[in-house]
Amino acid sequence: MQKNFLKVLIAMGVFVVSTSFADTTASPEELALIKKIGQDKLSVLSTFPGPGNLHGFVLQPQGGQPMIMYVDDKVQYAVYGTVISKDGANLTEQDNEKYVKKYTALKIADNLAETTPIKEGRDDAPYKLIVVADPNCSACNYSYNAMKPFIDKGELQVNWILVYFVRPDSQAKAAAIMNAKDPGKAMAENEAGFDMKTEEGGIAPLTDIPKPLLEELEGNMKFMHDTGISSTPTLIFYTKEGELKYISGAPSDVGAFLKKEAPGATSTQPSPSWWDKLLARVKKGS
Numbered sequence: 001m002q003k004n005f006l007k008v009l010i011a012m013g014v015f016v017v018s019t020s021f022a023d024t025t026a027s028p029e030e031l032a033l034i035k036k037i038g039q040d041k042l043s044v045l046s047t048f049p050g051p052g053n054l055h056g057f058v059l060q061p062q063g064g065q066p067m068i069m070y071v072d073d074k075v076q077y078a079v080y081g082t083v084i085s086k087d088g089a090n091l092t093e094q095d096n097e098k099y100v101k102k103y104t105a106l107k108i109a110d111n112l113a114e115t116t117p118i119k120e121g122r123d124d125a126p127y128k129l130i131v132v133a134d135p136n137c138s139a140c141n142y143s144y145n146a147m148k149p150f151i152d153k154g155e156l157q158v159n160w161i162l163v164y165f166v167r168p169d170s171q172a173k174a175a176a177i178m179n180a181k182d183p184g185k186a187m188a189e190n191e192a193g194f195d196m197k198t199e200e201g202g203i204a205p206l207t208d209i210p211k212p213l214l215e216e217l218e219g220n221m222k223f224m225h226d227t228g229i230s231s232t233p234t235l236i237f238y239t240k241e242g243e244l245k246y247i248s249g250a251p252s253d254v255g256a257f258l259k260k261e262a263p264g265a266t267s268t269q270p271s272p273s274w275w276d277k278l279l280a281r282v283k284k285g286s
Contacts, residue, residue, distance in 0.1 A: 029075040030055065037078055048099055051083055051091045058099050065228035066100045068092055105244045107227045108236060109274040114223045116216035118183035118283045121157030128157045128264030130236040130278065132220075132229055135173035135190050135201035136166040140233045143250035144191040150254060157264075159282060160187060163224050163232065164217065172205030174220075175213055179206055183283050216283070237263030242272050 025047050026034075034042060034057065043060040050056035054070035061067065070079040083091045117130065127150070133140040150156035162177060164170035173190065180186035186203060193202015209217075223229075229248075236246045240262055251257035264275075 026055070026057070027075070030057075030071050033071060033075055033078060034059070034069070045103060046099065048095065050095070051085065054079065054083070056095055056099070058103060060228075065230055066103055068095050068100060101246075104228060105246060108229075108246060109244050109272070111223050111226050112236075112274050113277045113281065114219045114226070115161045115278065116178070116219060116281050116283055117159040117161045117278060118178055118187060119157065119159050120184035120187055121151045122154045123157065125151075125154055125157040126265055127155060127258050127262065128159070128237065130159045130161060132161045132163060132224060132232055132234040132236070134163055134166045134170050134232045135177060135203065136170045136199055137232045138194075138196055138199045139250060141191055141194040141196070141201075143233045143235075144187075146250060146254045148188075148191075150258065156258065159278065161220050161223065162217070163220050165221075166199065166232075169205045171217060172207070172209065173201050173203050174217055175209045176203050176206040178216065178283050179210070179213055235263075237261065238272050238275060239263075240265055242270075244272065244274070 026044060031044065034044065038059070038061075041061070045058040045060050045066055048056040048058070050070045053073040055073065057069045057071065058066050059069050067080070070083065071077070072079075081092070085091055112130075121128075129147075131140075131143065133143070147156060147158060151158060162174035164174050177183055177186040177190055190201040190203035194200070195202070229246075231248050233250060234246060234248050235251075236244065238244050245261070245263075264271075
């Protein structure tokens with residue numbers, strides 16, 4: 001079991017040694033067990049009361065998103081996976097929503113100032129989103145095509161944070177979009193010419209990336225790494241109450257999503273400070 005669990009951790013990208021067990025209520029025995037299971041490659045972010053005789057932990061793998069693990073009260077077993085109550089409730093999912101997503105949302109808000117987004121859509125659009133995307137990402141292209149009608153109708157503004165990891169030329173294509181006179185139009189060109197068979201965006205790669213632009217792109221990648229965002233597209237937005245929320249993947253029905261979540265919608269609350277800082281960094285075009 002321990003060997004299989006380690007394989008799961010390795011598959012999640014747990015590679016760099018990072019152990020920091022300060023500011024937790026965990027016992028030395030619990031910390032030693034987690035340290036042994038993770039081969040000294042996990043950080044304990046926080047602890048919480050788990051279901052039954054389990055003690056809950058929020059663990060941070062380097063370069064990945066925080067995860068939930070439980071340890072029994074006799075410190076004999078570690079549980080990684082779904083814990084179901086006798087009533088059929090997914091307790092792990094509930095704890096993930098309560099402890100992990102809140103932590104990640106705070107990290108996202110704290111690190112958005114590292115990014116340089118590009119804007120597509122009107123400033124007076126009632127709904128606003130931030131989307132982390134790769135120019136060669138097929139799921140991003142699906143999201144783009146689903147959102148485009150709402151952008152064109154003036155209902156949605158999207159601030160794209162371009163990253164690069166899908167293909168070797170993703171960086172050069174992201175640079176071409178960001179370096180354009182109108183980055184929003186360049187983004188539309190890339191997505192309109194997307195080849196789904198080869199998973200390639202339609203814009204021609206920029207052959208010589210200026211150093212300032214390269215630093216902006218690296219800042220976008222640093223944001224992805226520092227927050228543990230591991231997939232594209234990732235949608236980031238704030239609610240009417242000013243709460244930051246994020247989701248991985250594309251909504252199946254963008255119209256229903258906009259009505260339900262009302263991302264960035266006008267409210268009696270002022271926009272969050274992290275949003276204002278992000279807008280100040282939007283790429284204006286070359």
